[in-house]
Each structure stands twice: as C-alpha cells, then as structure tokens.
Amino acid sequence: MTSGFEIYCHSHTNLSDEEIERIVSTAIPGSLQRNESLLQQGQVCRHKTFILKGLLRTYGIAEDGSEYILQFSTDNSWTLDAESYHLQSASQFNITAIERTEVLQWTRADFDRLLTDIPALNIYSLQLITRTTYTGRQRLFTTLSASPEEKYEDFVRTYPDLLARLPLHMIAAYLGISLKTLTRIRHSQLHR
C-alpha cells in the first residue's frame, strides 16, 4: 500500500531510497469511509496526512450553518490543518472524506524528527508550503474578483478530473456561490 507513496517521493523529491524507507517506516496507514472525518472542528490536528487514493474536503461552517469548502485533496497530495497542527490548538475547520480514502499519517513528533534528520525532506516541505501560499493567494484573488461564471470556468479548468466526482452542492460551497446560481451557469453553458 505504501508503494504509491514511494513512487510519489521518487518523482517529486530528491529523497534517497534509504530516506524514503525511513519516512515510510514511521507512517501509520489508515482508511476512511465516505463521510468519515479525518479532523473535526474543535479537535487538535495531530497528524500530517498523505492521501494515497481518495478524495477529502476541508471546510468551515459559517455563522448561519452553511458549509464553505476551502480545499479538495485527492490522490498524491497532503492535507492537514496547519494552524492546529503547529500550534496544537483547536481546529476551526473540518476534513472529511468524500470518497473512500486511503491515507498515510505521521504524528508531529515523528515528522519533526524526520525533518530534522533528512534535509531533503525539509527542503521539499518548504517548497510545498511555499506553493501553498501561491495557490492560496491565487484562490483568494479569484474569490474576491471573479464573477460566478468565471469562478466556475476556472474550477473546470483547474480540476477537470474532480467534476464528475463531486456533488454540485460541494462545487457551489467551494466557489462561494449558491447552488441555484451554479445550476443556472451549468444550464446556460450546456445550451451555448
């Protein structure tokens, strides 16, 4: 089950076989059923999670009870609530499986030790987190500035493979538009 992670490491990092083996040796394999939570609002995020296969969403609940989705996480990507993980504070957000999902997880103590011992992992982590700031900034700009139509078109361009795997109300909750608006946009595109 860990071989997907090893392939990922070979193609995305400069880690040696021995280093990858060391990282894998402290990983805790797990799986989530559909709708099962990896993290719930109020809990402390105690693991860094790599997704071998599946689909998760990170979301928050607004004052009126509506759900807004910050992030979808799929095969060969990482997820966590960074603030809760680093500060060991109660998370403001939830991470829940949309499909059955296979993961590898590391406790913070184990992962911190790996970061100290393996400079190539440290460099890769820094690259990942830096990239997270770019994509976050881009997402913020789109959320602030784009029309609902532009937001949907941007989503289709960015995540073509997710379209068929997500219920419409989750796409709407990611774009910050109503389900009614999203349905109207899709309808008008079909008839264009």
Next chain:
Amino acid sequence: MTSGFEIYCHSHTNLSDEEIERIVSTAIPGSLQRNESLLQQGQVCRHKTFILKGLLRTYGIAEDGSEYILQFSTDNSWTLDAESYHLQSASQFNITAIERTEVLQWTRADFDRLLTDIPALNIYSLQLITRTTYTGRQRLFTTLSASPEEKYEDFVRTYPDLLARLPLHMIAAYLGISLKTLTRIRHSQLHR
C-alpha cells in the same frame, strides 16, 4: 535607519547580534513615495522587502479593470510576491505604497546565502511562511462565507490602526464589496 529592524529581530527571532549584523550588512535601504510601486504586474519580484515604516498594498486587477487588494503591509512586516520571487516569473500582482514608506531589501542571492548560513533565520522564515498560510486560509474563509457587514466588522477588529490611514475605496477593494455597500454599512453603524 536599520535600528528598527534590529529591534524587530531581537523581539521576534532567536538571531544573535552577530547574525543580525550580518543580515543588516547585505540589506539595501530604500524609500517609496506615496503611490510609488515596489512591484508592478509583469515584473519579476527580485527582492524580499522588510517595511521599517509606512504602508503598502498588494493588489491585482480583475478582467473588468477593478482593483482587488490581497494584503496591506505596514511597519515591521515583510512583503514580496512569493511566486514571482521563487520562480523568477512575471508577477500577477502589484505592490504600491499608500504612504511614504521606508524599506530594507535583500536580493534573492543574498537572502538565500543568509538562509543557508544562518539556521535561526531559516527557522524564522519557515515560521513566517507557515503563519502566512494560516492567515491566508482564515482570510479565504471570511471572504467566502461572511456577509459584507461581518467582513467589515472583522476588518475593524483585525486592523484597528489601519482604519484612519486608508481611503474607503481601498477597504472596499480589500473586502471585495462595493464602495456603495461599505458606505451604507458604515452609515448604519454610526446610527446604531
């Protein structure tokens, strides 16, 4: 002029006096007049910038020509377009002075050398960038989920010292609401 930076380093980092001196020795001091640009869309971001005193905004221009503000940066904070700086690619965003602003700047080559040579600077940089991901996620959630009234109240709570320094149209461009809506909200609060 660099003493403000030294005080900042003493209170925010574990850098030694010698390390701070080394960092200061490669800094390029500069100043920007009101409305002068630190970075323009299409340019490559070639410096990391520390703001000694002043106020800058980072903004993008939407397809319809409107400005949307991603970030205000004031005394004792850092600013750059991380994507453009790291990838040496054309920036999608602009950074411009709202007030006369005094800065220290480092070229990427100089700063990379400092990061390699000074582990405490590396650790601090990683903390800063990690914190950027939290605040970015929080900002995204507010932008997606909050009503215009809640967005304004959140801004007042988070940046009380900026309120009097910013023209209203910039606050509106930061919140992603129209100037008309912002004026209505402020008017109704005054009469509450």
